[in-house]
Amino acid sequence: MDKYSFLNAAHTAYFADLYEQYQRNPDAIEPSWRAFFQGFDFGNESFGNDGDTIEAPLSIEVSNEIPEHVQKEFQVVKLIDGYRNRGHLFTKTNPVRDRRKYSPTLDIENFGLSDADLDTEFNAGETLGIGKQTLRNIINHLDRIYCDSIGVEYMYIRNPLEIQWIQDKLNINDNQPQFSADEKKHILRKLNEAVSFESFLHTKYVGQKRFSLEGNESLIPALDTLIENAAHHGVKEFVMGMAHRGRLSTLTNIFGKSAKDIFSEFDGKDYEQKVFDGDVKYHLGWTSKRVTNNGKDINLNIAPNPSHLETVGAVVEGIVRAKQDDKYPDNPSQVLPIIVHGDAAISGQGLVYELVQMAQLDGYKTNGTIHIVVNNQIGFTTNYLDGRSSTYCTDVGKVTLSPVLHINADDVEAVVHAMKFALHFRMKFKRDVFIDLLGYRKYGHNEGDEPRFTQPKLYKAISKHKNPRDIYAETLLAEGVIDKDHVAKLEKEYKDKLEENLEDSRKIDKTVITPFMEDEWVDYQTVVEDKMMQPIDTTFSKDGLAKITKVISNLPEDKKFIRKIERLVQSRQTMFDDNKLDWAMAEHLAYGTLLEEGYDVRFSGQDVERGTFSHRHAVVKVEDSEEEIMLLNQISDTQGNFYIYNSLLSEYGVVGFDYGYAMASPKTLVIWEAQFGDFSNGAQIMLDQYISAAEDKWKLQNGLVMLLPHGYEGQGAEHSSGRMERYLQLCAKDNMFVMDCTTPANMYHLLRKQMKAEFRKPLIVFTPKSLLRHPLVVSTVDEFANGSFQMLIDDDTAKVAKIKTLVMVSGKFYYDLLEEREQLKRDDVALIRIEQLFPLPEKQIKEIIAKYKNASDIVWAQEEPRNMGAYSHMLMHLDEAKTFRVASRRPYGAPAAGSSVRSKKRHQEVIDFVFDKSKNNQR
DSSP: OOTTGGGGGGSSHHHHHHHHHHHHOGGGSOHHHHHHHHTEEOTTOOOOBOSSOBOOOSOOEEOSOOOHHHHHHHHHHHHHHHHHHHGGGGOSOOSSSOOOOOSSOOOGGGGTOOGGGTTSEEGGGGGGTSOSEEHHHHHHHHHHHHSSSEEEEOTTOOOHHHHHHHHHHHHGGGGOOOOOHHHHHHHHHHHHHHHHHHHHHHHHSTTOOOOOOTTOTTHHHHHHHHHHHHHHTTOOEEEEEEOSTTHHHHHHHTSOOOHHHHHHHHTTOOBSOSSOOOOOGGGOOEEEEEEOTTSOEEEEEEOOOOSSTTHHHHHHHHHHHHHHHHHOTTOGGGEEEEEEEEHHHHHHOHHHHHHHHHTTOTTTOOSOOEEEEEEOSEETTEEHHHHOSSSSTTGGGGGGTOOEEEEETTOHHHHHHHHHHHHHHHHHHOOOEEEEEEOOOSSSSSTTSOGGGTOHHHHHHHHTOOOHHHHHHHHHHHHTSSOTTHHHHHHHHHHHHHHHHHHHHTTOSSBOOOOTTGGGGTTOOOOOHHHHTSOOOOOOOHHHHHHHHHHHTOOOTTSOOOHHHHHHHHHHHHHHHHTOBOHHHHHHHHHHHHHHTTOEEEEEETTTTTOTTSOOOSSEEOTTTOOEEOGGGOSOTTOOOEEEEEOOSOSHHHHHHHHHHHHHOTTEEEEEEOSSGGGGGGGHHHIIIIITTHHHHHOOOOOOEEEEEOOOSSOHHHHHOOOHHHHHHHOOTTSOEEEOOOSHHHHHHHHHHHHHSSSOOOEEEEEOSGGGGOTTOOBOHHHHHHOOOOSEEOOTTOOGGGOOEEEEEOTTHHHHHHHHHHHHTOTTEEEEEEOEEESOOHHHHHHHHHHSTTOOEEEEEEEEETTSTTHHHHHHHOGGGGGSEEEEEOOOSSSSOSSHHHHHHHHHHHHHHHHOTTSOTTO
């Protein structure tokens, strides 16, 4: 080997700093180093920091022999780098089994050093902040920092300031916890609460599922420390998402939920409220206020979660962002998001990657999230080796170059120490940090499962393993911090309180569920279907509309814009003056009027700023600089905020985020738009678990609006359909609105109605594509100013007595049928538009049927295949629909044909059958 190959080690800040000192004052450095530098001709090269890495010279001319000691210095520098980069692979972080073996190891022989060097002093110790030290002391120092109960991954970070900050933190007390006797007793008390709570449930509710925290109980003192210290750092609100494991202990011992309520839920009592079906106890949310030990007030929220692991993470981030935008715009870090993951879930669920990619985006960032993995080393029954290809379950965190700490969950002081480190990093750099809490799962996936079936060896070790409280108590006893009766007293006091709560709970007949974030929803009422059908005043004066139109029709004169954009923006005023407002104007004026009335508007999705079909242009770019102009934020000095963001190419994560935002901010019109309607398929879990069911399960109202472009225009299977039937199948009683509008005025009033109501329901709108610029799809200014939302639109051109065929239709298909009727000159056909598909306006439909009493032929017409669209929904909700003649495409597996010729043919067949029942395409 080339004897100068050790110079690769010059890629270190240590060598660069030393060389810089030599350049400033050669006499100030050690003679051997001075001779070393004098022996080289570096030419024009330098050891400088380019903002990312330290570069070494490309060529070196050797004029002197390099002293052996100098060579050894570089070997020690390489050893230090080895610990920093790979020390986490050799930690004592697994409490119940041996770690996997990695090579090469950190043995000094692998760095060109030997035992003979152990007592030699090396200047390289300066890089660790310990000065010139023997190799033995340097290694001891490195072992304590990098290879004890905490493993730290950070050297991939590209910001030198962050790396230096981390290294400085790690060097303090060799990265070892330093707690006072009182602090240690407090940690023990919280650890006892975690252990005692689970053992109490285990004896009182034998065999019941509780998804215990046993094996990772140190999470409780860690969270307690996090809250206390976060408040000290100025955090005002704490929003947490976690799945079921350990949730009950967290609710009781961290969030202050009464154990009495949890026992009541274990007893399976009915709920005090009839319009509410509830959920299992380990899915429920909670909100509370806590006063910290230092007298700081902090608001605590743990979001309700479904069984779909990781789903709640997206919702939490949206809740946090809403709170930050509303209450803390000048210091968003005052709201802290915490997401607790499982090891199998964080590595297996793609949503985590979506959330990680959202972490630094303008529309979704929350100034850093603390991610905690409750690492059981197993997923249900699947071994970790079968659960991921990555070394660690947390490797997804490296996507955003976040530091990762791996900690032995049995070492509770190390866990608390690491949590404080993570908090400090988040508050300083406003970035994500990951904590991998490596423990075990004492029982099976649930307490009725037998884990030895699949992991006999592991569970043999677990059965003999002491819980972390007893391990810590022995340590404190040996240190003289506690006496031998201390733990027994703690346990008795805590379990006595639990016994009292248990007795109290059994005196109560029904379970009371406290709504999540009740303060935010104090002005809103829970309503049933009858209230949803009542009209809401959505009028807005013509003068007010004229004022808003003027603002959104005029770009700044001192900036240069693409000519086509200028004409498009100016055309808004022309439309208003000509009394012909299109779909884009319906949106702009709906947003503008709501903003003027003090509401905020948040709009996100793929390419929503311009609009996929180039109709919206809510954000206009200056041609030369790409400066963004948002005219909707220039309406008045007292208006609400208009936020609009092009999202990353994500549906699941973004819909979850915006749902969470709407959950925390009922006074904001929150909209997610799919690029095409079918794109919402990627967010199906959010639809199933939150949007359609949250009010029933968790008493949660939510006003999220989903705009799903829908309509058959020959764009193939996917981009034709928004899968309307799936939403309609989810509809029940009073859980959401589903709309398929046909006029700009109706769209305008619908969006305003969403905010003017005294309640909130999710709103699904199947929006058009071809109708955005259709010459017939216009509304008058008066219809905007003085109209209201119409659930059903009658045929105002029909002469009732002449009508023989009554056609009911929704959406864009109406205009296709209207065009055909005019071509055929059929005045015996009436076209009735069902604008609101759920709740279905049954009464109005029946009144229409009665009105056209001469119509012997009643048709339900849809452009979708018969097994899709709204037909099955009509059958379910309207008895009369069973007698309707159905005009639709045949049943198909795909929504539409890929061939434009075939698509047009099928479309025309449906139209033909509407007007001539002899042309039945269903045969």
